[in-house]
Amino acid sequence: MAFSAALGKSCHSTLLRRSSLQKTFKQASAKHLSRPVVPRLDRRIHSKQATATAPPASLAIPPWTDSEDQKQALRQLQDKMNKCAYGQPDEDTLKWFLRDRKLDADEAADKLTNMLKWRQDFQADSITWGMVAKEADTGKAYLHEHKDVNGQPVIVIRSSLHKTGEFSLDDSKRLCILILEKALKQLPEGQDTVLGVFDLKGFKQKNxxxxxxxxxxxxxxxxxxxxxxxxxxxDAPWIFQPSWNLFKPLLGKYAGLVAFVSREQLRDNYFTPETVPADFKQD
Known part of the structure; x- marks a missing residue:
């Protein structure tokens, strides 16, 4: 399948209603704007020792070692997915979803089925760069040419260049999918994940x-x-706090993947002077 290379090296989803959430965000922002005291942001990273490390142990995905338990789970999942109406994932994709679900073949099958259905409904395999060229040309998101110090491909999002409603939500989704799948295709041997860098300098309510x-x-x-x-x-400004307060509970334990850092910390702990993205070379 066209997506397998990206997914293989790549539960019911909670759908957010855009209009109502935007209204809530505006209300929360207005509330914070009226406060004379600047609220403190979460700051999880303070030193080199705390940065550029693996995710929290509870969020780390176990390696595939071809153990008997893993082989048995793979056979079970293959049997289940043979009946899937939305397509047949390749073996690498099956293994990844098993690793994600801690070898629970039933949970992995459910999650895979949801993913395959989404790809079919959204026509993810038919997306082309020409479909998102205008939005991509804004420079709001891109795959950095260098990897971080851990060998992770790096996706950079310039939040101040994203203006809600300027492009359709579906087009923004398409651009996101193309950049992510391009990043996954560039995963080096032994690396499974990508780094997401959100530049929040200049972030305003409209973003x-x-x-x-x-x-x-x-x-x-x-x-x-x-x-x-x-x-x-x-460099998250205090006006970003309302949207983070709204979104953080939806992440549950995965909020542990998020760190608030400065440009200096990014340079010192995630890149070499030669590989740091141009946007972050200076404060």
Whole structure:
């Protein structure tokens, strides 16, 4: 299948209603704007020792070692997916979803079926760069040419360039899928995840798109599970706090993947001077 190379190296989803969430975000932002005291943001990273490390142990995905338990689970999952009406994943994809579900073949089959149905409904295999060229040309999101110090492909999102409603939500989803699958195809041997870097410098209320944020939650936790190794929020202004407060509970334990860092911390702990993205070379 066309998607297998990306997914293989790549539960019911919670769908967010864009309009109502945007209204909630505006109300929350207005509330914070009226406060004379700047609220403190979560700051999880303070030193090199705390950064550029593996995800929390509870979120780490176990390796595939070809153990007897793994082989048995794989056979069970293959039998279940042979009856799937939405397509047949390749073996690497089957193994990844088993690793995600801790070798529970029933849970892996359910999650795979949901993913395959979504790909069919959204026509994910038919997306082309020409369909999203105008939005891509804004430079709001791109795959960095260099990997981080851990060998992870790096996706950079310039939040101040994303204006809610400027492009359709579906087109923004298509651009996200293309960039992510391009990143997954560049995974080096022994690396399973990508790094997401959100540049929040200059973030304003108009940039807070919780409808798209909800899609990001689904794509990384349901359609491409555990492919996101860590999320870095760079130079988040205090006005970002309302949207984070709304979205954080939806992440549950996966909020542990998020770290608030400065440009200096990003340079010092995630890249070499030669590989740091140009947007972050200076404060």
């Amino acid at each position: 807070g798109d919780l409808g798209f944020a909800g899609f990001l939650r689904d794509i990384f936790f349901t359609y491409y599970p555990k492919r996101l190794g860590q999320v870095l929020f760079i």
